[in-house]
Amino acid sequence: MRLHRLLAGGTVALALALAAPTGPALAEDTLYVPLLTYRTGPFAGSGIPIADGMRDYLVMLNERDGGIGGVKLVIEECETGYDAQKGVECYESTKGKGALIYNPYSTAITLQLIPKAPVDKIPILSMAYGLSATAVGEVFPWAFNPPLTYWDGASAVLAYIAEQEGGLDQLSGKKIGFIYLDAGYGREPIPLLEQMAERYGFQLLKYPVPGDQMQNQSSQWLNVRRDNPAYMVMWGWGAMNPTAVKEAAKIRFPMERFIGVWWSGGEDDARPAGADAVGYKTMNINAVGQDYPVIQDILTHVVDKGLSKVSDRSRVGENLYNRGVMNSVLIAEAIATAQRATGKKLVTAEDVRLGLETMSFTEERMAELGVTGFFQPFQVSCKNHAPGNRVYIQQWDGKTWQPASDWFESDREVVWPLLEKAAADYVAQNPDWPKRAEPCA
Template structure:
């Protein structure tokens, strides 16, 4: 009985102690970069390599250069489990430490943070995910989603298909299937797909995959077998990807006509299907492999010391995506330091840095990642995305191989849709603040 009394006492004591646990402010000087990661939960398979890539690159900058511009980066991960609830909690707990940028790494969390960004003066960098409409810098001054939106991705896939068929006019009468995660992420490209279908005269078939059914897509692929589409496009994430690839192989769908967006292109998405996955195509906007000087620096300075990454996972597709994301963060901070002349930049400065973000081909080389990705040249005050190019990669049974040149998105088709969506968002959110942030001249 005494035990119970003790326990109750402990519980009450713990509850009473809660106020004292509000996170203490950091005493040391440095630029605080929180990374929202998910190494647990149903999406951990995709989340772990990305989290590894992101923290390894920033830690490498600390170890090799002593940070950025001589200021150390304070890198701290916060575990979200891809859960919006925990993501919001992470945001609140990191807010008091004055983060210079947030990387929500989940569409759900991004949507929560978009309205908060302007109020808390912390820019949101949702790299090629989140709300496509937030690329409109006039209406969303605090949100950035380079290098490309989902609509750009779809237009690039369509361009690749048209290229294979010999022109957009050859698409007439063809059927294109679209299998997607049934949620905001997968539904976003549908209006553009329908517009393309109308313009070029092809048929579309939609195959939604509900979140609960991600690992059981037999019904969808049965319909695919019945409808016999000429091409399949996929917008999947997490466990949905390997399942879809396996099912496609099982239904003998020609894999070289099965194309995924960049979030469907992990090694572990294609590998489980074995030989059957050979020929599967996905978009990508950065290089794969560890043969880049900067990634070799990661191996030298970080791996085995201040990292959770197994040596053989370095250079995998999603790992490099994490690195790419961190390059954007690092370059934005560097640009912010140049613009403001300050060493210790704040969220407001980094917002300006992101708006003037430029990574030329020469700069990619300087960073130690020559030819790693298309130059970032189009981000501006009005365009927070830039609509940059991507390429198509194909699974050869062992690894991803680049099979196309850089494909540029059809910006003229995407931009009007995007602006309409942004306008719609602002209209529905009465009291949405007007942009008051000044625009920096590009040097």
């Protein structure tokens, strides 16, 4: 009898599922932007503010301007959990709905999507993450990593350390520790760091943190204490960041000598360590705080109307939230540029690729968008998909992030040839990699 009921229940459920209409058909006159986000799992701590920022800016465009160029945006979040398999599942499930652009928000997912992009003709925007070599637009016409690559980050952090020490020649003989998430993301800058170690004569000490042991880094930091490096550089994400900051405090590592990449600079990364985290530094590529017209517009049109998912109004303007906003500014500008270039309101993914490749953040355009000073101006080109190689250092004062340096550049003289070599290596490893067929605008 029990079995009968179970079977009957199952049949009813199945019938319901099959009889249901196959989803709300997308209105013809909308622009569909899927967002691959993660609000669950061990990386949610970093993923939630990013997801909120990305979503809120696009919602704000819908509320304030009625979309882009008068065409409403349809925004759909798909939960990846920072898991490459689920990310690909999200990609497959959304690409058929006319996706214009993908933001994987995971280097692992980006790596999986890079070969798919030229086949499906949908561009990938991996803003300041992903495969560094995609900066070489001649090889990777469908992948974009503006404003800068991880290798720029590695170069910049060394430039900053050199400045602190009084010149690049002072690095010789020093020990620099590199603690990183042992995944595609964390390993990405290693080739550059190793080359620089050879060139400038410092010793690079690597401390990998496996993804499933992010919250237990005592063994790595024990080694740090033993090796006693002069500086620690971190490429961390999710639960790894706050743990690393706490562990560094525990071994009394001097915090002002502990520098994270821009992804290790969330408020929630430093806050849990309390007063011990004061002095912790990270690189940054966007401004923090609410004093920007774009953030004020989000507050008025989205947060105050109750359309945002942020847990608290004060969380708007936090570093990773603003990073998400910056990401969406890039998405929107790519679409707007595509609209201007083609004269169409309803652009296709191929038009958006063109938009990404020709978009230009000049001072005037940034003022129009309300993002003056929010990030540095840059101009994407056919040749260079990561043209904005400028960062600044921010420092945790116990409550907020404070700028600790001016904007400065990575050493493109060194980085660019390595990027070109990496792109050539990628092609060599994938002999069937398609040659660029898209004309340079």
